[in-house]
Amino acid sequence: MELIVLGFLVLLNGFFALSEVALISSKRARLEQYKIKGKSGAKVALKLLENSENFLSAVQVGITLIGIVTGVYGGINIAGDLTPFFEKYESIRLYAHEIALSLTVLVITFVSIVIGELVPKTIALSNPEKIAVRVAPTIFWFSKAFYPFVRLLAFSTNLVNKILGIRHSEGQVTEEELRHMIKFASHEGVIEVEQNRMHEKVFYFSDKKAKHIMTHRKDVEWLDIEQASEKFHAEVLGLRHSKIIVGRNNIDEFIGVLNIKEYLINFYSPNPEPLDSLLNAPIVLPENADAQKVLDLFRQKQNYLAIVVDEYGSFEGIITLHDIIENIIGNVPEEGENLEPEVFVRDDKSVLVSGDAPIETLVDLIEDFHIDFDEIDYSTVAGYVFNQINKIPELGDKVVLADCTIEVVDIDNNKIDKVLITKKK
Structure with a gap:
């Protein structure tokens, strides 16, 4: 019985330690x-944090109360039960009670530190908000029950702080808190939902690298300067863009950027210049360059096309001003381009998501979904799912998360085209 009581007291101590850290x-x-x-519970937790x-x-x-009760109870009961055991030995009979008491204190202290302090605090740090929401009502009513002692301690603490000249820190608002504040303002109707999404994209943009915002090499149009001039000209006339990468035999051997307008003016002039002379030197960036640095370079150089290379200097993709705009405000279709919606909510509340949708789309759809762009190479939903399944995708492949399942429902040439997000019931 004594062990059950002591176990309960240790767990109770753990509850208070858990509550404090959470x-x-x-x-x-x-x-x-x-x-x-x-x-x-969240409302109560916020009220507790106000004071x-x-x-x-x-x-x-x-x-403190639990510590006192545990010490006294353990000293009287457990030590009392252990004393006869040590009295059996002639050499230590005179010190039997002291040995029993010391051993009791040692064991209780060890168990209290591990079970009553360290483990609960570690648990609290793993998900403080969820735990705080659950424990706050109990702590609130406990503080009411012991209000005189609580007020006396709070007054004494403030008095000592004033004597020592310690002031409350106003604290700096972190980026994450600012994000939550904007999202809260959106929920309250203070700002529009689309404004909230744009603010979110601005925050994410500052976290991204060049590799996250570039158009991948497989989607980049380029021209080979080594091909026949007639074929080169025919390909130019079929382009939709105002600028194009020019390479020698392959895109990894890029030699410059061609302005299509300048090319056509030169082509139809009486004395055309050599094609090489029309090429402009591109901005060349490593794939891990900060996205903000790309934008700064565009402003400084007034050149709005950058080539992204890997550690070996191989061509990885390009970044244009259009790519940057899309990363901040979302998809912007170019002239003649029809875009399907990236997210489609079905009647059963499951969500169909394009594989090309930016990875941050999942933050709006999945609770507690976090992105660390320093740790990932992909930038799309398809990239995330591919990274999770870690194999050539097949229809029906699933990524199982805490509150939902992401299923591959459409594939195009081994590329994940669409996924279906279904909430767990």
Whole structure:
């Protein structure tokens, strides 16, 4: 019976330790989101954070009371039960009680530190907001029950802080908190949903690298300067773009960028210049260059086409001003281009998503979906799914997440064309 009581006291201590770390580590913006979803615990958690001295004092009262009760109860009961065991040995009979008490304190302290402190705090740090929402009501009512002690401790803490000249830190708003604040404003109708999405894309743009925003080499049109001039001219006339990459035999041997308007003026002039003289030197960037750096270079050089290369100097893709605009405001169809919607919500609430949709699309569709562009090479939904299944995709391949399943439903030449996101019931 004594062990059951002590076990309960240790677990109770763990609850207070868990609550303290969860509430302190929680981000207000994320708690606001839970509040919007109707979770009453989030409202209580936010109320506790408004006056942190009170809830910290309440937690300390709880931990201190449990510590006292555990020590006294363990000393009286467990040590008392162990004393007769040590009295059996003649050499230590005189110190039997002291040895039993010391051993009891040592074991209780060890168990309290591991089960009552370290494990709960580690759990709290793993998902502070979700835990804070659950524990906040209990801590709130506990602080009410011991209000006089809580207020006395809070007053004493503030008094000592004033004497020491310690002031409350206003704290800086982190990027993540700012994102949540904008999303919260969108939910409240303060800003339009599309404005919120654009703000999100601006944040993501600053996290991206050149490889995340470029048009991949397989989708890049280019011209071979070594081919016959008649064929070269015919291909120019069939282009939709105002500028084109020119290479020698293959695209990895790129030699410059051709302005189509300048080419046509030169072609029909009485004394045309050699084709080589019309080529402009491109901006060449490594694939890990910051996306913001690309935009800055466009502004500085007033040249709006950059070639992206890998560590070996091989051609990886191009970045144009159009690519940058699309990464900030979403798909912008070029003249004569018809675009299907990237996201389509079906009648059964499942969501059909284009494989070419940017990876950040999943943030809006899947709860707690996070992206770290420093850790990934892909930039699309198809790239994410391909990375997860880690094989040539087949129809029916699935990525199972905590609250949904992503299924491959359309493939085009081994490329994931569409996926279906279905929420778990």
